[in-house]
Amino acid sequence: MSTTSDSPVAPQAPAAATKGALMAVYGMLLAMFVAVLAPTVVTVALPRIVTELGGSQSSYTWIVTAELLAMTATVPLWGKLADLYSKKRLLQISLGLFVLGSIVAGLAGSVWVLIVSRVAQGIGAGGLTAMVPVVMAVIVPFRERGKYMGLFGAVFTVGTIIGPPLGGILAETPGLGWRLCFFFGVPFALLSMVVLQRTFHLPTTRRAVHVDYLGAALIVIGACALLVWCSLAGDVFAWGSVWTPVLVAGGVIALALAVWVEARSPEPVIPLALFRNRAVALTTLASLLVGIVMFGGTVFVPPYLQLSQGRSPAQTGLLSLPMALGIVLASTVAGRLISRTGRWKAILAGGGVLAAAGTIMLAMVGEDTGLLWFEIAITLLGLGVGCLLQNLVLVAQSSVDMRQLGVATSALSFFRSLGGSIGVTVLGAVFAHRVQSIIGDRAPSGNSVGSGGDALPDLSTLPDAARQAVEQAYAIATGGIFLLTVPFAVAMLVAVALLKQRPLASPFGAPPGPPNKGAGRPDGPEPTLAQGPDVPQAG
Incomplete structure (x- = not known):
């Protein structure tokens, strides 16, 4: 074990946050604001973006998926690298x-350049998602941490709420x-980078860590192969082409190998033994x-409002607010x-009922559905998802040993x-095929909209009959x-x-279960996500 540092002082939980530490927290607040705002501010503008770049419905979904996959795959690796x-x-x-x-x-001239850039955004967002809790656990003392986590909650709230209307306004800005x-x-x-560079002086304590790159790579390869097949089959290549067995068999084999590798890794990306815990297994499945349900709702709301209801991006942003709120x-x-x-099950169950009710209402949307019905449906969906999101993490954390907090939390996020x-x-992929099938049946013959192309239509350029066919589709x-x-x-x-x-964690944050000596007490050493189980730290 060795220690390198940004400053000569060994890492210890401070009795009170120093001025420099507080400024570093503010720098991280800026970083998290950017990470939260990025997807919400772009989603509303995606139909216009794809239309102007000449993209398809498939590329529309991949603009979202590229960032999600990159973030998903890299969060565990960033956490390991922090050690x-x-x-x-x-x-x-x-x-x-x-x-x-x-x-x-922002400079992209084609959809594929945009998708690649979204991968870079996703990797960066994965780093921020993984690193901020780690750094918070190190530089902010336990008794003050709740106050600053409240600030992070406020930033998340602001970024979530203002993202859709802001994105709609920006999308309609001249120029x-x-x-x-x-x-x-x-x-x-950039401001966050400057603040962190000037105020963040935290030592680096290294310990012997095996980063399971092979397991992470196999998970990504397997998931991507199957997702690519789902997205492109029947569009870019035929269902019965050679690409179907190659991608499906390759994805299944890669995932099977990932399970085999993870089961034998000393520090797996996703510890399989964790899922022997009933609560963790069920909360992970629910997550x-x-x-x-959540991302499906978020992604398919803007196309409906803009291409079926004829709303502008700015109007779409405002009409999407009920879900965010x-x-x-x-x-x-x-x-x-x-x-x-201390009672959580009724709230989680209520959230599940609300989310299911909202989804069922959305499933009843058709060409004659009123906007009020749609708004009530996405509001119910938002309320249900809100009851579940963070509280599933809370239940999982309260069901494991203190030393498993990090892996349990990251597993649910993953x-x-x-x-x-x-x-x-x-x-x-299903949505794109369904839209094109309906347009092909309903659009006037000889019209380009009904020719089977997958490009997102620009309603303002279509004759009335073709526009109605698109809106209905x-x-x-x-x-x-x-x-x-x-x-x-x-x-x-x-x-x-x-x-x-079951009972939740104690007031000092120690979940019921085998105690980690000294952890969870206000006068004991604080566990941090940067520390491994039972491994002494330098200093």
């Missing part, structure tokens, strides 16, 4: 990748238009399903109720993001895609119902 290298340097690299990806995305959605966060990210409101209220009463990737890609396809989501929402409700009500 080996300078946390300050890793944060700066994360922000640098995010800035680079944002600039390239740069939608490109401002990518450029907007760059100044905040996977929440990802499918529902998530934030339910998350806040549910968290306070659980803290006050599977939620993986569920989002699956939902966006698979449902997106997107309305019917939206209802159809949420009909496919209903079984996932019901399965999510069942997984939550199977959880057993």
